Amino acid sequence: DSKRNRFDEKLFYWLFKGYSGSERLNSVSLPLSYEETAWIVTPYSFHIFVGSACNNLKDTHNIYQELKTVSASWQGTELYGITDEEIMSSEIAEETKVLWFVRRMKAIKGPIGFGGSSVESWPLVQAYAIDLFGEGFFSKTHEPVDVSGMLEGVFSEFDNCALNTLIEEHLPRLERNFDQIAEFLNKRNYPSGRSELTQEQLDETVTFPYEYVMIKSNKNHFIKPYGVFWGDFEEERKVGKATHANLVGVCGLTGMCCARTWFLIPEETLKEFIQEEPHNEQHKLLEFYKAIANSLRKNLTTDPSQFKENFLLELFKDKVVLNNKHLLDSARYHLQVTFCSFDADGISHDFDPERFPLHSVLVTVEDIPGPNHEFLGKLTFGETFINLENQVLNITQNIELAGIWERSMAKQPKSVSEHQLSIFENSQMYSPCTGKFTGRLFVYPEAFEFRSIRLNQLVFNLSDFKRIEQHETNQISFFTKDSQITFTLTPRAITFLLSVWRVEISHSPPPYIPQAASISLPKAEEATAESSEKLPVFLVVGTVGSGKAKLGECLAKALGGNIISPALEDSAVFKEDFWRNELSKEHSKGVVAVLPGFHMPSCILGILPSNMYVKNVIVKVYGNCIYENDRKEFLPVLLDQIKVANVMVYEEASNDPEDLGKFFKLCNPSLEIFRMKTTLGNQQAKTILNYSYAQKLSVPHFPVFPLQSCFIHCNVKLVEAKLRQKLLNMDKGDSGTLPDRLKWEREPQILAVKGSVPIKDKEGLFSINGNTQELVCRSSDSTEAGVLFIGRNLEPNKLCDFVLGCRSQTSKMFLRTRETVTPEEEKLIQEKLPPSEDFFYDGTYYIDEDGKKYLKRPDLEEHILDFVDEENDRIGSFNRNLEKENSLMKKQNSQARVFDVMNS
Numbered sequence: 001d002s003k004r005n006r007f008d009e010k011l012f013y014w015l016f017k018g019y020s021g022s023e024r025l026n027s028v029s030l031p032l033s034y035e036e037t038a039w040i041v042t043p044y045s046f047h048i049f050v051g052s053a054c055n056n057l058k059d060t061h062n063i064y065q066e067l068k069t070v071s072a073s074w075q076g077t078e079l080y081g082i083t084d085e086e087i088m089s090s091e092i093a094e095e096t097k098v099l100w101f102v103r104r105m106k107a108i109k110g111p112i113g114f115g116g117s118s119v120e121s122w123p124l125v126q127a128y129a130i131d132l133f134g135e136g137f138f139s140k141t142h143e144p145v146d147v148s149g150m151l152e153g154v155f156s157e158f159d160n161c162a163l164n165t166l167i168e169e170h171l172p173r174l175e176r177n178f179d180q181i182a183e184f185l186n187k188r189n190y191p192s193g194r195s196e197l198t199q200e201q202l203d204e205t206v207t208f209p210y211e212y213v214m215i216k217s218n219k220n221h222f223i224k225p226y227g228v229f230w231g232d233f234e235e236e237r238k239v240g241k242a243t244h245a246n247l248v249g250v251c252g253l254t255g256m257c258c259a260r261t262w263f264l265i266p267e268e269t270l271k272e273f274i275q276e277e278p279h280n281e282q283h284k285l286l287e288f289y290k291a292i293a294n295s296l297r298k299n300l301t302t303d304p305s306q307f308k309e310n311f312l313l314e315l316f317k318d319k320v321v322l323n324n325k326h327l328l329d330s331a332r333y334h335l336q337v338t339f340c341s342f343d344a345d346g347i348s349h350d351f352d353p354e355r356f357p358l359h360s361v362l363v364t365v366e367d368i369p370g371p372n373h374e375f376l377g378k379l380t381f382g383e384t385f386i387n388l389e390n391q392v393l394n395i396t397q398n399i400e401l402a403g404i405w406e407r408s409m410a411k412q413p414k415s416v417s418e419h420q421l422s423i424f425e426n427s428q429m430y431s432p433c434t435g436k437f438t439g440r441l442f443v444y445p446e447a448f449e450f451r452s453i454r455l456n457q458l459v460f461n462l463s464d465f466k467r468i469e470q471h472e473t474n475q476i477s478f479f480t481k482d483s484q485i486t487f488t489l490t491p492r493a494i495t496f497l498l499s500v501w502r503v504e505i506s507h508s509p510p511p512y513i514p515q516a517a518s519i520s521l522p523k524a525e526e527a528t529a530e531s532s533e534k535l536p537v538f539l540v541v542g543t544v545g546s547g548k549a550k551l552g553e554c555l556a557k558a559l560g561g562n563i564i565s566p567a568l569e570d571s572a573v574f575k576e577d578f579w580r581n582e583l584s585k586e587h588s589k590g591v592v593a594v595l596p597g598f599h600m601p602s603c604i605l606g607i608l609p610s611n612m613y614v615k616n617v618i619v620k621v622y623g624n625c626i627y628e629n630d631r632k633e634f635l636p637v638l639l640d641q642i643k644v645a646n647v648m649v650y651e652e653a654s655n656d657p658e659d660l661g662k663f664f665k666l667c668n669p670s671l672e673i674f675r676m677k678t679t680l681g682n683q684q685a686k687t688i689l690n691y692s693y694a695q696k697l698s699v700p701h702f703p704v705f706p707l708q709s710c711f712i713h714c715n716v717k718l719v720e721a722k723l724r725q726k727l728l729n730m731d732k733g734d735s736g737t738l739p740d741r742l743k744w745e746r747e748p749q750i751l752a753v754k755g756s757v758p759i760k761d762k763e764g765l766f767s768i769n770g771n772t773q774e775l776v777c778r779s780s781d782s783t784e785a786g787v788l789f790i791g792r793n794l795e796p797n798k799l800c801d802f803v804l805g806c807r808s809q810t811s812k813m814f815l816r817t818r819e820t821v822t823p824e825e826e827k828l829i830q831e832k833l834p835p836s837e838d839f840f841y842d843g844t845y846y847i848d849e850d851g852k853k854y855l856k857r858p859d860l861e862e863h864i865l866d867f868v869d870e871e872n873d874r875i876g877s878f879n880r881n882l883e884k885e886n887s888l889m890k891k892q893n894s895q896a897r898v899f900d901v902m903n904s
Contacts, residue, residue, distance in 0.1 A: 005122075007148040012037075014155055016070050020162035020344040022155045033059050037067070038097060038124065040104055045076035049100050052082065052093040060087050098127040105142065119144045156343045158357045160521060163386060166358065167519055170254045171395055177209050177249045178260065178399050181227070185262075185405050186453050194264075195240040195408045202227040202245060210250045222340040222348045223257045223362055223382070225250045230377030231264075239264060242407065243282050246380040248362075255342035257360045258396040259382030261289050262403035270406055271458055274431045275480050281370055284320055286402060286433070288327050288365075289379050291318035293401055296363055300385050301392050304339045304351050311337070311363075330368045338362040353387050360384045388521065398516045404434045406456040417444050422496060428488040430513050441487065445500065460485075468503045470494060471510035476503065486511050536590040536615035538689060539604065541641045544572060544597035544752045544790055546622045551649055551680060552594040555618070558685035561589035568754060569711035572597050572790050573899045580607050590615075597752075597790075598637045598707065598901050601644055616691060619645040623652045623660070642667045647691055649674050707901035710794045712803050713786040713893055752790040796896035800889060812879045816871045821864055829867055830860055 010025040012034070019025055036051025048067055053059035064081050071077045080100055086093045101124055119125050120139060128138040138144075158166075184205045185194065206227035231242035242264045250257040263286055265273060273283055295314040302310045312331060321327050339351035342358045351359060362382035370376050386393045420442060427441035429450055439452030450458045462468070465478045471486075476494055478485045489497075497503060538555060542548045549565050556563035564582045566575070574596050583591070591612070595604065601617050608614070619641045642648065642664055648671055650660070661673050672691055674684060787803055836859065839846045845853040 007151075010155065011148075011151065016067060018161040018165060020155060020158065020165070021346070022152070023345050025155055034063065036093065036097065037063065038101060040101075042076075045078065046071060046074050047078050047080070047104050049080045049097055050082070051097050052087045052090060055088055055090060057084055057087055098124065102128055105138075156345050158344050160388075162344050163357060163388070163521055166254055166256070167395060167521070170251050170256070171519065173209070174249055174251045174256060174258055174396070175399055177206070177251075178247070178258065181205050181247060181249075182400065182403060185403075194405065195238060197239040199229050202229060206247055206249055210252050221250060221252075221255055221257075221346075222338060223248065223250060223259075223360060225257075228378075229264075240408070244285065244377060244379075246378055248380060248382065251346075253346050254358070255340075255346035255348050255360070256358060256384035256395070257362070257382055258384060258399050259362055259364075259380045260399065260401065260403070261379050261381060262400075262405070264405050264407040266407050267456060270455060271460075273404075273433055274458070274485060275464065275483055281376060283433075284324055284327065285368070285376060285379070286404075287318070287320040288324075288330075289381065290402055291315055291321055292363055292365070292379060293381050294318075296361065296381060296383065297394060297397070300361070300383070300394060301387075301390075304337075307339070307361075308335070308337050324371070326369050326371050330365050334366045334368065336364050336366065338364075357386050357388045358384070359387060386521070393519070393521065395519050398519065400435075402435065403454075405454050415442065415449070417447065419444055421445065421500060422493075424489055424493045427493070430486045430488070430511070431483065433483065436513065441489070441493075443497065443500065462501065468501060469506035470498065470503050471506050475510050477506075477511060484511060486513065488513070534611055534613045535587055537608065537612050538590070538592045539601050539614060539617045540592065540594045540620060541599065541601065541617065541645065542597065542620035542622075543638050543641075544754065546597075546620045547651060548594045548597070548620045551618070551620045552592045554680040554682075554685050555689060556592040558682050559590050559592060559689055561591055562587050563592045563594065565594040566596055568788055569786065570596065571754065571788060572707075572709035572901050574599050574603050576607060579604060583607065583609055583612065596901075600637075600640065616647050616689070617645040618647045618649060618688060621648060621650050621660075621664075623650065639667055642671065645671060647672050647674065647688055649676060649680065649688065651676050707790060708792060708794045708898050709788060709790045709901055710796055710799055710896060710898045711786055711788045712796070712799050712889075712896060714803050714889065754788040754790075790901070794898050796893055796898065800893045800896070804886065804889060812882060813875045815875055816868045818865065818868060821868065825867070826860070826864060829863055830857060833857065833860070833863060 009028060009030045012030060013019040013025055013028045017028075019028065033053035033056070036053065038049040038051070040047040048071060050060065050064045050067060053063055060082075064079070068079055071079065082093055082096050086096055105128065120137065125138045181202070184202070185197070187194075203226060207225045210225040225248050227245060227247050229239055229242040229245050231239075231244070244261055244263045246259070246261055248257060248259045263282065265282065269280060269282070272279070273286075292315065295311050298314055299307055299310045312335075315321060315331055316328070321331060339359065339361050340348045341350070341352050341356035342348055342360070343356060349356065353359065360382060362380070365379045368376040368378065383394055384396045386395060422443045424441040424443070426438060427450070428436060428438050429441075429452075430436045437450075437452045437454055439450055439455070442449040442451070446463070447459060447461045449460075460478070465480055467479050469477050469479070471477060473491045474488055474494060476487050476489065476497060478487075538559070540548050540552045540555070549571075552563050552565055562585075564579070566573075566578065570578065579593075583593075593604065595601070601614065605614070619638075621638070621642075645668065648664060650664070650673055652675055664671055664673060674688055676684070680688075787799075789799055835841075836857070838859075839848055839854075839857060841847075845855065846857050847853055848858065
């Protein structure tokens with residue numbers, strides 16, 4: 001009740017409007033149109049009632065839609081609205097609200113409410129005691145407990161909503177502060193140009209926005225804003241002989257700060273800055289400052305206790321610093337680093353990345369001496385960054401790093417020649433030393449002139465450059481001995497320059513020109529108001545051989561939906577056309593998508609239809625693969641898969657030496673681990689499907705090593721023993737890597753083998769990884785019989801020969817002759833002969849009609865020759881089939897390709 005409980009207003013704005021910070025929440029006031037909104041929170045549900053907004057249909061519907069959008073992803077949300085008739089009648093709307101409250105509270109037992117006995121003064125609570133409902137006083141059935149003091153502390157904490165507000169609302173204010181300083185330096189409405197600027201004017205420009213906020217907030221910060229010129233000044237502190245300016249801007253409402261050093265360069269030396277190596281002290285000072293900025297940005301993730309050491313190590317790699325003793329000594333003895341953290345109220349604290357996500361770091365180098373013991377001034381550089389779940393986002397990186405101005409700008413520049421060929425407006429000049437500038441380009445037969453409000457007038461002769469190159473349709477570069485100037489122009493302007501100057505066409509990549517980075521938090525895939533109408537997609541990831549397909553079948557059965565799983569030959573390669581086609585088909589209850597091995601969820605986000613959303617990312621881990629296999633090369637991608645998943649299904653090894661659950665939790669503290677022995681039960685599968693926790697889907701995997709896959713078609717029967725002998729580690733002294741057994745020219749490294757081939761007269765899937773001691777077979781549902789190899793240096797022809805070598809008989813058999821029949825075969829032939837009417841056998845001899853005795857049957861030789869003929873027929877058929885199998889397999893695999901396994 002916002003009229004009787006001020007805390008309710010603040011909590012409403014924090015929860016539904018995304019406000020953070022006690023100072024900001026203390027200033028809010030709930031509009032009258034929200035007064036009829038009520039909500040009840042329990043540990044497992046969130047009930048929201050949207051009443052009449054001052055009898056206004058449109059406002060009521062808008063509030064309902066707003067709260068629906070905000071609360072759609074919350075657990076157990078139930079949103080209640082009223083009819084148009086109730087909206088127009090305040091009395092009926094009030095009765096409906098009371099009914100909703102009483103019915104909900106009847107179902108809730110336990111301490112709830114705010115304000116102790118004072119809660120009985122709230123009209124909604126008073127209605128609870130009306131005789132019509134017969135419940136008596138509210139505080140008798142539900143003991144009121146005031147929890148507002150416990151929740152007040154939450155308001156000063158940063159959450160993702162507050163960080164987004166910081167980036168979208170407050171960061172532009174800080175950026176505008178520096179933009180206004182740049183505009184201030186650009187002004188030319190002084191009698192003597194820029195040299196009329198004074199120290200006081202600059203300081204006022206920097207501090208005014210901060211002071212305006214400080215009047216309202218009255219906060220003290222570790223870092224104070226200021227603007228100061230350095231150089232050989234006159235008594236009036238004018239900029240006439242200034243060399244550079246230190247600028248520190250602070251956003252008083254949030255505490256974040258940014259520090260920069262901008263340079264003012266005499267007109268006569270400005271051209272030398274762009275064309276030559278550092279030779280004067282101001283140029284060296286600029287390079288020293290840029291080295292400081294580069295070192296700081298590279299070490300933002302470093303612990304503050306180690307920051308200065310790592311910072312200096314990086315700084316000392318710069319050749320300008322190393323070659324100038326006075327700059328080296330300044331970095332060693334005069335460099336100071338200040339770290340601080342900020343809460344949601346903008347109050348600064350000692351650096352604490354565990355408590356706060358928003359931090360600032362300020363580096364200053366005081367009292368820089370010159371080589372001749374003169375005083376060069378001070379350098380300042382600082383950034384504000386967000387450290388969220390070990391991901392660092394430098395939010396002030398787009399504020400101009402090293403702004404450069406020509407010092408005086410006293411008079412309007414005049415054309416240097418009468419033979420002007422053309423003028424190109426909005427031309428962009430870029431030099432690695434000075435940065436980007438926008439201005440007008442004047443073209444002459446043997447020269448060009450660039451004018452901008454910052455640099456005044458720069459004139460270059462074509463003879464100053466070694467060569468001129470065109471990179472793209474809109475870029476042209478001018479090269480000196482040590483530097484490069486690049487102009488970005490319109491294609492029409494480039495065509496004109498090609499016609500008047502001698503320009504080479506470059507085949508090298510265009511120069512890197514820094515662009516403004518996108519500043520946004522990495523967002524998890526969150527449910528929206530439309531999520532209830534969208535189909536859930538459950539992504540199953542894991543390495544090859546971890547049992548993803550089997551897990552996907554169990555989940556799809558529990559879901560009652562469809563499963564998308566690539567065929568065996570594509571189980572290591574992501575084929576976008578296949579996934580687009582499968583996802584675009586009609587699905588009723590949701591989809592379980594089994595991604596190829598080594599792939600991350602980010603690969604599917606760009607092709608996910610608009611009527612689907614990713615609900616869970618499930619990583620499958622098989623313990624035996626970790627303990628029994630040589631899987632070190634699979635660990636980098638497995639760890640990255642664990643980091644982006646919100647659910648893990650861990651199939652424990654038969655003899656786990658230690659519990660890996662603690663290790664997995666270190667990789668991803670928010671990971672929910674489900675353990676299984678052999679199969680996943682239906683109830684456990686449903687629990688996994690219903691689990692809900694946001695995951696960082698956008699995190700890609702950057703492969704440490706390249707992998708290849710190659711599928712070899714195979715329709716011949718293989719023998720299990722032969723596969724074991726060829727692929728598995730039967731020798732205890734073997735290292736377990738297949739190249740030790742397969743000595744080919746390029747030494748392939750086969751890390752995993754998957755197959756669907758006939759084994760012992762039945763179809764079966766098998767999976768072999770590294771030195772696994774067992775061959776796992778199960779019923780096959782693969783449409784293609786064959787073997788998938790995953791590793792490095794794979795060659796289809798040699799893999800095909802290898803598979804052919806796994807048959808029980810790999811070479812042709814020789815034809816039989818009478819001489820090759822063994823005595824054992826003769827005895828077997830004789831035993832199988834039927835009795836003959838022409839011979840009589842007395843137990844020792846065969847006796848014919850004439851009484852002549854024989855040790856062997858007289859017709860045995862004839863039957864042996866028949867046996868030889870039958871054997872030759874069989875051998876001929878076998879040899880023909882073997883030859884047919886060889887030619888068929890080679891024909892099938894003539895188009896076999898080696899694919900790169902894309903991990904990102």
